[in-house]
Amino acid sequence: MTATTPRPSVRRTGDPGASSSSLLGQWNSAVTSYYVLIGATALLLVIGLVMVLSSSSVESLDDGDSPYAVFLDQAKYALIGLPILFGLSRAPVRFFQVIAWPALAFAVLFQLTVFTPLGCGAGGNQNWVCVGGISAQPSETIKLALAIWLGAVLTRKLPLLRQWRHALIPAVPVAGIAILVVLAGHDLGTALVLIMLVAGALFVAGVSMRMFGFAALLAGALTALLTVTSDNRTARITSWLSDECDAASSCYQTLHGGWGLASGGWGGLGLGESREKWSYLPAAHNDFIFAILGEELGLIGTLLVLGLFGLLAFAMIRVIRRHTDPFVQITTGAILCWIIGQALVNVAVVIGLAPVIGIPLPLVSAGGSALIMTMAALGVLIAFARSEPGAAEALAARPGVVRRSLAVIGRSRG
Numbered sequence: 001m002t003a004t005t006p007r008p009s010v011r012r013t014g015d016p017g018a019s020s021s022s023l024l025g026q027w028n029s030a031v032t033s034y035y036v037l038i039g040a041t042a043l044l045l046v047i048g049l050v051m052v053l054s055s056s057s058v059e060s061l062d063d064g065d066s067p068y069a070v071f072l073d074q075a076k077y078a079l080i081g082l083p084i085l086f087g088l089s090r091a092p093v094r095f096f097q098v099i100a101w102p103a104l105a106f107a108v109l110f111q112l113t114v115f116t117p118l119g120c121g122a123g124g125n126q127n128w129v130c131v132g133g134i135s136a137q138p139s140e141t142i143k144l145a146l147a148i149w150l151g152a153v154l155t156r157k158l159p160l161l162r163q164w165r166h167a168l169i170p171a172v173p174v175a176g177i178a179i180l181v182v183l184a185g186h187d188l189g190t191a192l193v194l195i196m197l198v199a200g201a202l203f204v205a206g207v208s209m210r211m212f213g214f215a216a217l218l219a220g221a222l223t224a225l226l227t228v229t230s231d232n233r234t235a236r237i238t239s240w241l242s243d244e245c246d247a248a249s250s251c252y253q254t255l256h257g258g259w260g261l262a263s264g265g266w267g268g269l270g271l272g273e274s275r276e277k278w279s280y281l282p283a284a285h286n287d288f289i290f291a292i293l294g295e296e297l298g299l300i301g302t303l304l305v306l307g308l309f310g311l312l313a314f315a316m317i318r319v320i321r322r323h324t325d326p327f328v329q330i331t332t333g334a335i336l337c338w339i340i341g342q343a344l345v346n347v348a349v350v351i352g353l354a355p356v357i358g359i360p361l362p363l364v365s366a367g368g369s370a371l372i373m374t375m376a377a378l379g380v381l382i383a384f385a386r387s388e389p390g391a392a393e394a395l396a397a398r399p400g401v402v403r404r405s406l407a408v409i410g411r412s413r414g
Helices: 016-027 032-062 069-089 093-098 100-115 138-156 164-168 171-183 188-205 209-228 231-241 251-264 289-322 326-350 368-386 391-397 401-413
Strands: 119-122 125-131 134-136
Touching: 032 069, 032 289, 032 368, 032 391, 069 368, 093 100, 093 138, 093 326, 093 368, 100 119, 100 125, 100 138, 100 171, 125 138, 134 368, 138 171, 138 188, 138 326, 138 368, 164 171, 164 209, 171 188, 188 209, 188 326, 251 289, 251 326, 289 326, 289 368, 326 368, 368 391
Parallel strands: none
Antiparallel strands: 119 125, 125 134
């Protein structure tokens, strides 16, 4: 009797089980957060540059400039932000803990320069520094500095955060000072983002929900007070709630933003074919760029951008859940609420769910300071993702770009 040699079990390439298992393994990889952060950031940055070029060209021509003027400025800021992002992404976690206090002190002092002769303003806000034709927004530096500082301070007090005094001091008073110097420049939008940032850090740190309830009431009362004491902010709220709208009202932007989104349909009018950018929609390349994106790329384009922000949120939450360092977790929570919260508020304003408060769409809207600091924050997150358990070993085990390219060339020749 002839013995039958067992055939080796080979899983076919097209086996659905193999595909699903392989895909699940990739999402569970130690470097998933790292690559998702890099990929989503790169795609949003490219989409932003394309949309800034499309949405700003008409206004640039109307001002007597080159149609590429705003785009070239934005590209310049992106080129400045890239080495900052790369440098921070390679930094060890300890580096961010060491610079926490000096970074926040510098950011607050930088913000105070807006009240010197170097300060300049626009749209009712005194929140820029202008020197020799170059302008910068110091409040953007406060966002990242405050996130890192909160991570460092709350980590040290982690066992005591269930007690009111330890949860509040020094985190809330110092953060309050940073927010107040921004409010002194009449920039309520940035102050609201900073409040979300602080809330994210405290939540991840494990502060009692009762404290959050008290803080929410306090923040609501403060926001209401700041609104009713400012004619500009009151007018924006009234205009948002009113059924009537004219070119002098802030609802004019929301009205035309809605028209732009509605006319885009499923697939959009086509890249560069927006009608609203022909001086109908104010701040088309800045705060309301999402409307132009929807008009030219349609629902598909808007869902793509929202999906990319969703991937960023997924990667940040993954870092929080997988990392063992509470400093990384708290700082990531703060940056999560800053970038994703700001994106959601911007979209809410464009579609009319919130009054116009002047918050740009991260990585997409035109604006040098915002772009550079957002890229810097994402560089910090990439550094955190590199230090996830198992991530450093997985990255070190993979061949470099040059070695992979040479391997591919060798196989193609063979």
